[in-house]
Each structure stands twice: as C-alpha cells, then as structure tokens.
Amino acid sequence: MLTNIPGYPRIGSQRELKKACENYWAGKISLERLELTSRQLRKENWNGLQETGIDLIPSNDFSWYDQVLDMCMTLGVIPSRFKALQQTFANPGCPELYFAMARGYQKNNFDITALEMTKWFDTNYHYLVPEFESVQQYTLHQPKCVEEFKEALSHGITTKPVLIGPVTFILCGKIKGDDLTHTQLLEKLLPVYIELLRSLQQAGATWIQLDEPFLVTDLDPATRDLYHAAYTAISQALPALSILLTTYFGALEDNTTLALQLPVQAVHIDLVRAPEQLDAVLAALPADKWLSLGVVDGRNIWKNDYAASVALIEKAIQQIGEERVLLGTSCSLLHVPYNLEDETALDPEVKQWMAFAKQKVAEVIALKHIIAGDTSLLIDNETVMNSRKISSRIHQPEVKARLESVTTADTQRHSIFPHRQKLQQSVLQLPLFPTTTIGSFPQTTEIRQLRADLKKGIITPETYNADIRNAITETIYRQESLGLDVLVHGEFERNDMVEYFGEQLDGFVFTQNGWVQSYGTRCVKPPVIFGDVQRPEPMTVAWSRFAQSLTSKPVKGMLTGPITILQWSFVRNDQPRMQTAMQIALAIRDEVKDLEDAGITIIQVDEPALREGLPLRKAQRAAYLSEAVKAFRLAVSTVDDSTQIHTHMCYAEFNDIIVHIAAMDADVITIETSRSQMELLEAFAGFKYPNETGPGVYDIHSPRVPAIAEMEALLHKAAALLPLRNIWVNPDCGLKTRKWPETEMALRNMVTAAKNVRLAMSN
Ligand SMILES: CN1c2c(nc(N)[nH]c2=O)NC[C@@H]1CNc1ccc(C(=O)N[C@@H](CCC(=O)N[C@@H](CCC(=O)N[C@@H](CCC(=O)O)C(=O)O)C(=O)O)C(=O)O)cc1
Ligand SMILES: N[C@@H](CCS)C(=O)O
Numbered sequence: 001m002l003t004n005i006p007g008y009p010r011i012g013s014q015r016e017l018k019k020a021c022e023n024y025w026a027g028k029i030s031l032e033r034l035e036l037t038s039r040q041l042r043k044e045n046w047n048g049l050q051e052t053g054i055d056l057i058p059s060n061d062f063s064w065y066d067q068v069l070d071m072c073m074t075l076g077v078i079p080s081r082f083k084a085l086q087q088t089f090a091n092p093g094c095p096e097l098y099f100a101m102a103r104g105y106q107k108n109n110f111d112i113t114a115l116e117m118t119k120w121f122d123t124n125y126h127y128l129v130p131e132f133e134s135v136q137q138y139t140l141h142q143p144k145c146v147e148e149f150k151e152a153l154s155h156g157i158t159t160k161p162v163l164i165g166p167v168t169f170i171l172c173g174k175i176k177g178d179d180l181t182h183t184q185l186l187e188k189l190l191p192v193y194i195e196l197l198r199s200l201q202q203a204g205a206t207w208i209q210l211d212e213p214f215l216v217t218d219l220d221p222a223t224r225d226l227y228h229a230a231y232t233a234i235s236q237a238l239p240a241l242s243i244l245l246t247t248y249f250g251a252l253e254d255n256t257t258l259a260l261q262l263p264v265q266a267v268h269i270d271l272v273r274a275p276e277q278l279d280a281v282l283a284a285l286p287a288d289k290w291l292s293l294g295v296v297d298g299r300n301i302w303k304n305d306y307a308a309s310v311a312l313i314e315k316a317i318q319q320i321g322e323e324r325v326l327l328g329t330s331c332s333l334l335h336v337p338y339n340l341e342d343e344t345a346l347d348p349e350v351k352q353w354m355a356f357a358k359q360k361v362a363e364v365i366a367l368k369h370i371i372a373g374d375t376s377l378l379i380d381n382e383t384v385m386n387s388r389k390i391s392s393r394i395h396q397p398e399v400k401a402r403l404e405s406v407t408t409a410d411t412q413r414h415s416i417f418p419h420r421q422k423l424q425q426s427v428l429q430l431p432l433f434p435t436t437t438i439g440s441f442p443q444t445t446e447i448r449q450l451r452a453d454l455k456k457g458i459i460t461p462e463t464y465n466a467d468i469r470n471a472i473t474e475t476i477y478r479q480e481s482l483g484l485d486v487l488v489h490g491e492f493e494r495n496d497m498v499e500y501f502g503e504q505l506d507g508f509v510f511t512q513n514g515w516v517q518s519y520g521t522r523c524v525k526p527p528v529i530f531g532d533v534q535r536p537e538p539m540t541v542a543w544s545r546f547a548q549s550l551t552s553k554p555v556k557g558m559l560t561g562p563i564t565i566l567q568w569s570f571v572r573n574d575q576p577r578m579q580t581a582m583q584i585a586l587a588i589r590d591e592v593k594d595l596e597d598a599g600i601t602i603i604q605v606d607e608p609a610l611r612e613g614l615p616l617r618k619a620q621r622a623a624y625l626s627e628a629v630k631a632f633r634l635a636v637s638t639v640d641d642s643t644q645i646h647t648h649m650c651y652a653e654f655n656d657i658i659v660h661i662a663a664m665d666a667d668v669i670t671i672e673t674s675r676s677q678m679e680l681l682e683a684f685a686g687f688k689y690p691n692e693t694g695p696g697v698y699d700i701h702s703p704r705v706p707a708i709a710e711m712e713a714l715l716h717k718a719a720a721l722l723p724l725r726n727i728w729v730n731p732d733c734g735l736k737t738r739k740w741p742e743t744e745m746a747l748r749n750m751v752t753a754a755k756n757v758r759l760a761m762s763n
C-alpha cells in the first residue's frame with residue numbers, strides 16, 4: 001500500500017515565501033534571493049515528506065502566487081493585453097510578466113489590469129482565472145513542473161508532479177469572446193499538455209497527479225465528452241505513464257463511472273467529505289485500476305479518527321487487495337497550517353485534538369502501520385477521540401437552549417423594506433448616489449507593528465488603544481475631507497475580519513502561527529471553533545461609539561456575519577455546521593443590538609463567504625441557502641426599522657443565488673462588480689432586486705487608481721438598470737491591502753464621479 005500526499009503548504013512554516021515575494025516586489029531583494037528562498041522551501045518540504053516515509057511526494061505544488069496562474073504560464077495562456085509587456089520581458093526566466101498577470105501592471109507607461117481572481121471551489125483560497133482567447137497559440141512556455149521535478153531529483157527524491165488536469169483547467173477559466181468552444185479549446189491545449197507530460201516522463205517521472213476536482217460537480221454531457229477526449233488522447237500518447245486522477249471536495253456520485261472508466265492508472269477520492277462514496281467506487285472500479293483513499297482531512301485541523309479510517313481502508317483492501325490501494329490526505333494540505341508543534345500557547349486540552357499538515361502526514365503513515373498490525377496507535381487515538389466526546393469545555397447547555405427557543409419572528413424585521421426605506425431616508429438624509437467604503441482602510445506597517453508590539457508586551461493596552469483611536473480619528477477626518485457620505489472607523493483594531501471576532505467569542509481558540517494562504521502572499525490565520533459559541537461581552541461597540549463621536553455623519557457599525565465566520569474558521573466536526581452558524585448568529589445578534597443601543601444608525605454585517613459556502617452539487621444548494629439566509633436574518637433582525645442594515649459580498653457570482661440574496665432582506669448590499677464591468681447588475685435588474693445596492697465601482701485588489709470617467713461610466717450603467725434612489729457608490733471591497741496615497745486618490749475620484757452623476761441625473 002503506497003502513501004500519497006496530493007499537495008503540501010508552500011508559504012513556508014514562518015511565511016518565508018510571503019516575505020520574500022513582498023520584498024522582491026518592493027525591490028528590497030534580488031530575483032536570485034527570491035529563487036534561493038523558494039528552493040530552500042521546496043527542499044524542506046520534500047525532505048520532510050521523505051523522512052516521514054511518504055511514497056508519492058508532490059512537486060510543482062509550490063508556487064510564487066497561484067498554481068492556476070502557473071499552469072497559464074506553463075501552457076502560454078497569456079491574455080493579449082499582456083502582449084507588449086511580454087515582449088518587454090521576453091526572457092522566460094523573468095517573473096515580471098507572471099507577477100503582472102497576478103497583480104496588474106501600472107508603470108513604464110503600461111496600465112494593464114490583472115487576471116480576475118476567484119475562489120477555488122468552496123475554499124478560502126483564491127486562484128487567478130485563465131483567460132482563453134481564440135487568437136492565443138499555445139506552446140510550452142515555462143515548464144516549471146519539469147524544472148522542479150529535476151530539482152527534487154537532484155536531492156535524490158523522485159517526486160510525483162502535480163498539475164491541474166486539462167478539463168478542470170478549462171472549466172476554471174473564461175473564454176473571452178464567444179468564438180471558441182470548450183472542445184476547440186481542449187484540442188488546442190491537449191498537444192501542449194501531452195508535450196509537458198512527455199517532458200516529465202523523459203525527466204524520469206513515473207507517477208503524475210492530474211487534479212480534476214470538477215469531477216465532483218454536476219457535469220453536462222459535453223463536459224463528460226471533454227473528459228473522455230482528454231484522457232484518451234493522453235493515454236494513447238503516453239501509455240507507460242501512471243496518471244493519478246485526483247478528485248476532492250466531494251463525491252463522484254453520477255460521475256463515478258465516468259471517472260473510473262478514464263484510461264488512467266489510479267483515481268483519488270475524498271473520503272472525508274464523502275465517505276459514503278466508497279462502496280459505489282469499489283463496486284465500479286475496473287480490475288486494472290488503483291484507488292487512492294483520501295482519509296485524512298486536508299481541509300480541517302482535527303486529528304484523524306483512526307478507527308473510522310481503518311474501517312474504510314480495510315473495506316477497500318478486502319475488495320481490491322492491498323497492492324491496489326493508496327492511502328493519503330483527502331486533498332492538498334495547502335488549506336491547513338504547517339505545524340502544530342509551533343503552537344506553544346494553545347489550550348492543551350483543545351490542542352490534543354488537533355493536527356496540522358506535518359501531523360497529518362504522520363497520521364497517513366500511522367494508518368499504514370495500523371493496517372500492518374500496530375494496534376497500539378489505534379488505542380492511543382481512541383483515548384484522544386473519547387476525551388473530545390466527553391469534554392465539558394465543548395457543550396454549553398445555555399447556548400443550546402437559547403438556539404432551541406429561536407422563533408420565526410426572530411428572523412424577521414418589524415416592517416417590509418419599502419416602509420423601512422422611507423423611514424431610513426428621513427433619518428439619514430443621504431443624497432442620491434450616497435458614497436461609502438466597505439469598512440477597512442489601509443492596514444499600514446505601523447498599525448500592524450502596534451499589534452505586534454502589544455503582543456510582545458513592548459507597549460501597554462492603553463498605548464495601543466490610544467494609538468488605534470488616533471488612527472480612527474485621522475481616518476474619520478480624511479473621509480470627511482474626501483466628502484464621503486457614510487463613514488467607517490477603518491477596522492484598524494482588527495488583525496483580520498474573522499480572527500478578530502473569534503478571539504472574542506467563547507468556543508473558539510486561535511493560533512499563533514496557523515497561517516494558510518488566501519491569495520498570492522496574503523495569508524489568514526483561521527480561528528478554531530471547538531465548542532458552543534457565545535459572546536461574553538460586546539466586541540466592537542466601544543470603537544464604533546468612539547468613531548461616531550467624532551463626526552455628525554453616520555459611521556457604519558462593522559461586523560462579520562455568521563456564515564463568513566463559519567467559512568473562514570476551522571469548524572468543529574462533531575455537530576452540523578449550520579448549528580454552529582446559528583450559535584454565531586446569536587452572538588452577532590447581541591452585538592447588533594448593542595451597537596444600535598449605542599446610537600449607531602447603520603450597521604454592516606459582512607457576508608463575503610456566503611457564496612463560497614455554496615455546496616458544489618446543485619441538489620444540496622437550496623437547503624444550504626435557506627439556512628444561511630436564516631442565520632443572517634437571525635443576526636440582524638433585532639433592530640428597529642429606522643436602523644439601516646448593510647451587508648457586503650465579494651468574490652462571487654451571484655446570478656444563480658439572487659433570490660436568496662434578496663431573501664436576506666438587507667437594506668443595502670454592497671457587492672463586487674467592477675472587474676466584470678457591472679455584468680452582475682443585469683441579474684439584479686432582471687430580478688428586480690427590491691432593496692438598495694452598492695455595485696463596486698473599482699477593484700481594490702490592485703494599486704491602480706481608477707479614473708473618474710471610468711467610474712462615471714459604470715454608474716451610468718447602474719443607473720440604466722436600477723432605480724436611482726437604490727444606488728450606492730463604493731469600491732468593490734475593503735481597502736486594508738492598499739496604501740494611503742492610492743486610496744485617497746481613488747476615493748477622491750470616486751466621490752467626484754458620484755457628484756458628476758448626481759448632477760447629470762438632476763438635469
Ligand atoms: C476579505 N478576505 C478575507 C478572507 N479571509 C479572511 N479570514 N479574512 C479576510 O479578510 N478571505 C477572502 C479575502 C482575502 N483577502 C485577504 C486580504 C488581506 C489579507 C492580509 O492582509 N493578510 C495579512 C495578515 C493579516 C493579519 O492577521 N495581520 C496581523 C499581523 C500578522 C503578522 O504578520 N504579524 C507579524 C508581526 C508584525 C510585524 O512585526 O510587522 C508576525 O507575526 O510576524 C495583524 O494585523 O495583527 C498578511 O500579511 O497576509 C488576507 C486576506
Ligand atoms: N469590512 C471588510 C469586508 C471585507 S470582505 C473590509 O472592509 O475589509
């Protein structure tokens with residue numbers, strides 16, 4: 001029985017890659033230095049996995065920014081707007097083009113927007129969306145995976161290169177213009193894929209992992225044909241290559257036969273998300289195929305329940321024999337932190353239930369040993385599992401009782417929206433096209449340093465609070481002088497919009513170094529929900545009250561919603577996720593009420609992860625959405641009609657869930673639309689979305705300063721689609737990753753654009 005790891009974290013256990021890339025971008029280190037750090041990180045990962053005894057060690061799971069972007073560069077999927085830049089940086093070893101595609105490029109007389117970024121399936125990891133154009137000619141542009149395979153070989157390690165499979169690569173991209181079909185695209189890409197796989201084979205690769213997570217989604221007949229065409233062509237061209245077709249994040253279900261009949265050596269399935277699929281897969285597995293069992297959770301941080309995993313493994317062994325079984329994690333370990341051993345401050349009782357990437361690899365090896373007869377490991381694990389089941393730290397009867405007493409009335413505002421809107425207009429007295437921002441302002445090095453100093457005890461809480469108050473004061477005045485209508489306090493006191501709340505809620509623990517890549521060099525440290533959640537005391541009220549005291553303009557209270565807190569945390573797996581979400585909703589509800597009582601007239605409850613949590617299978621979506629909407633409504637429906645509830649969402653395609661967005665019944669929703677040129681608003685208009693909407697007028701992910709005319713044009717587009725009094729003017733998302741100068745320039749232009757449109761509309 002071989003052991004298999006589909007992918008390992010790449011940011012470095014101390015986020016060395018983040019620091020190296022950011023320093024390279026800032027011109028503080030050379031390319032050689034960045035490459036040196038990268039080589040060191042890859043070597044550490046490979047050596048670590050080899051020392052633990054893993055058989056199929058991944059390579060090409062490393063990336064400077066994103067593995068989908070790497071695939072674009074490898075195959076030459078480069079949008080034509082980068083052509084001139086590509087000629088300027090013709091040397092394939094030069095990363096300028098790569099980073100420009102990731103981050104946009106606005107210097108040396110170029111002004112090129114980045115590739116779109118979106119969520120990788122239902123994770124908090126973002127990938128860059130490939131753009132396919134009919135004029136593109138694909139060639140092996142930068143065979144990074146071959147270089148990394150050879151690099152590992154030079155350390156004496158034969159790795160299993162990991163690539164995005166051809167069909168998933170196509171499906172996660174966008175075809176620009178409609179003169180190219182998926183079939184034509186596959187025909188163009190396949191020869192390059194085959195050339196790449198051949199190069200890997202020639203370099204000595206025997207196993208190659210092709211990731212095809214789209215196989216756990218609903219597929220139409222044309223897409224199924226793509227799978228047949230792609231894998232038939234690959235196996236005919238390279239019959240001796242062992243392809244490990246890798247699926248994760250769900251069950252194959254109706255794609256079981258399709259996946260198992262493809263001409264590959266082995267198929268990997270996710271038995272953490274979908275243990276029930278094992279029987280069907282074993283029954284349909286052809287006699288010449290191997291099965292890779294993903295039994296150790298790559299998406300969460302809980303220790304593996306060995307008894308449950310062993311039952312699955314033994315079932316597979318009994319039916320197909322040990323020699324055809326591979327054993328591993330459910331998916332790449334990219335989604336969990338490096339090493340639990342680094343956590344010296346974690347509550348020991350909770351810590352004993354947890355496992356990070358390094359521990360998960362050890363669990364895979366332990367399971368192999370148990371299968372080989374070492375039952376002592378099983379007994380130790382059972383003791384830990386039992387301690388979690390009976391721990392008094394987890395269950396809080398008063399939380400459960402409160403949740404049981406929730407009624408439908410608790411999830412409904414007092415009056416319907418038109419009535420609330422009138423009341424709110426008379427209280428708030430806002431102009432047409434009111435301007436606002438999404439909440440965060442630049443998290444400068446100085447602000448982050450303050451928090452670091454507080455943590456290290458270099459400054460006192462009093463000094464920290466005073467400095468944060470100064471930052472808020474300055475930001476309120478900046479917003480006033482920019483002429484914004486609805487202000488925010490800037491979120492300076494927050495390390496992260498989820499971790500900050502986790503730190504203040506019972507039932508959570510948080511880590512010191514549990515970093516996970518979110519996009520590019522940006523990382524998050526998801527808090528861990530281990531028990532029943534409740535709010536011991538107000539979390540944001542003092543900051544909001546202070547900010548409001550500085551101005552006569554409304555300052556939005558700023559909270560994170562229950563589904564987003566759930567999605568961006570590591571969630572307990574001993575009760576349904578939605579039960580946990582409802583407990584969080586009650587905690588947020590108390591905060592909403594306290595903010596209102598403190599005189600805050602507008603309260604924003606962000607739900608950017610609501611779309612991300614949508615089940616990958618359509619059949620499961622309605623149930624999720626109805627519960628997610630209920631959780632949001634429970635969180636906000638405590639307020640008076642005159643209090644305006646905002647919500648915010650980004651990174652999402654909302655067309656298919658617009659009905660549910662409307663059901664949230666927020667008075668105002670601010671959404672990301674600028675990268676798609678407001679395409680999304682057609683869905684809002686078509687559906688006659690009744691409440692107010694702030695379609696983002698500029699992309700905050702890039703330092704590029706948008707021109708007034710650009711934003712005016714977008715606002716005119718919105719005005720043609722929505723009732724004028726329902727339109728707000730705001731950026732796509734929060735400004736925490738931006739610097740102050742570009743932020744001020746962009747907002748000044750935005751306010752001018754709003755004023756111009758107001759004027760044009762009143763004439
Ligand atoms: C809106 N987004 C978010 C997502 N998920 C979240 N959990 N939170 C989000 O906001 N998903 C979707 C998007 C993703 N977007 C982003 C945007 C920006 C970041 C980001 O900037 N991450 C920071 C880390 C944030 C943080 O926790 N900062 C801490 C400081 C941590 C730190 O580095 N400390 C240093 C010491 C400081 C020093 O000495 O200078 C250290 O420990 O070494 C804080 O502010 O206190 C990042 O840097 O990657 C993430 C997702
Ligand atoms: N209020 C948050 C939302 C991010 S999705 C912010 O502004 O950063």
Ligand SMILES: [Zn+2]
Binds near residue numbers: 608648650732734
């Ligand atoms: Zn956002």
